[in-house]
Amino acid sequence: MSSVVKPILHHEFYNLPTLTIARELIGARLGRVLEGRKLVGLITETEAYIGEEDQACHAKAGRTSRTQIMYGPPGHAYVYFTYGNHWMLNVVTEKEDFPAAVLIRAIQPVEGAELMSARRSGRDTFGPGKLTQAMGITKSENTLDLTEANSNLWIEAGVSVPDQSVTIGPRVGLNTVPEPWLSKPWRFLVKGWKLNI
DNA sequence: AGCACGATGCTCT
DNA sequence: GAGCATCGTGCTT
Numbered sequence: 001m002s003s004v005v006k007p008i009l010h011h012e013f014y015n016l017p018t019l020t021i022a023r024e025l026i027g028a029r030l031g032r033v034l035e036g037r038k039l040v041g042l043i044t045e046t047e048a049y050i051g052e053e054d055q056a057c058h059a060k061a062g063r064t065s066r067t068q069i070m071y072g073p074p075g076h077a078y079v080y081f082t083y084g085n086h087w088m089l090n091v092v093t094e095k096e097d098f099p100a101a102v103l104i105r106a107i108q109p110v111e112g113a114e115l116m117s118a119r120r121s122g123r124d125t126f127g128p129g130k131l132t133q134a135m136g137i138t139k140s141e142n143t144l145d146l147t148e149a150n151s152n153l154w155i156e157a158g159v160s161v162p163d164q165s166v167t168i169g170p171r172v173g174l175n176t177v178p179e180p181w182l183s184k185p186w187r188f189l190v191k192g193w194k195l196n197i
Numbered sequence: 198a199g200c201a202c203g204a205t206g207c208t209c210t
Numbered sequence: 211g212a213g214c215a216t217c218g219t220g221c222t223t
Contacts, residue, residue, distance in 0.1 A: 083216045084205025129216050173215050
């Protein structure tokens with residue numbers, strides 16, 4: 001119920017190293033206006049995908065129509081479709097021409113929780129495909145600038161989460177990715193799956 | 198509570 | 211034509 005104005009995260013933030021951004025986004029607020037209603041979730045899980053070398057990163061295939069957004073300026077949304085059902089939300093990071101992004105894997109609803117829950121038929125919003133369904137994020141949000149004020153999708157400052165509350169480990173869901181990429185500790189997750197707010 | 202599997206369509210080879 | 215940064219269901223323990 002807080003009406004405190006939070007600062008939106010800006011381009012300079014997304015130009016930091018991708019791992020720093022993935023860590024710092026834990027506790028940040030993902031905001032969305034959907035059907036005239038405001039939805040906000042605290043980010044509780046992220047993964048970093050860094051460069052053409054990273055065999056788990058879509059940019060391993062180089063510049064394609066799908067991946068060229070990752071080569072663009074930082075702070076834009078990279079939304080893609082997978083497994084025939086699910087949309088994934090990423091934020092493009094690092095300087096132009098270097099392809100990297102942070103996958104937003106989970107949120108903890110703090111505003112508009114009822115609408116998000118209803119959009120999920122009462123099921124939870126923890127998971128990369130679930131949060132996009134809860135917030136109505138699809139291809140039409142691809143390439144949106146998340147640093148723009150008055151947008152219907154943005155990321156703003158949230159709560160500060162201490163290191164002792166963050167679990168770092170290998171990324172999940174990578175089926176056929178070779179080492180060393182498979183084991184890179186590029187996943188960040190709130191310990192206990194929940195923030196105290 | 199945990200595992201196996203099918204759904205489903207877009208992207209790249 | 212294969213593979214996929216997943217999810218939900220249904221079956222087994």
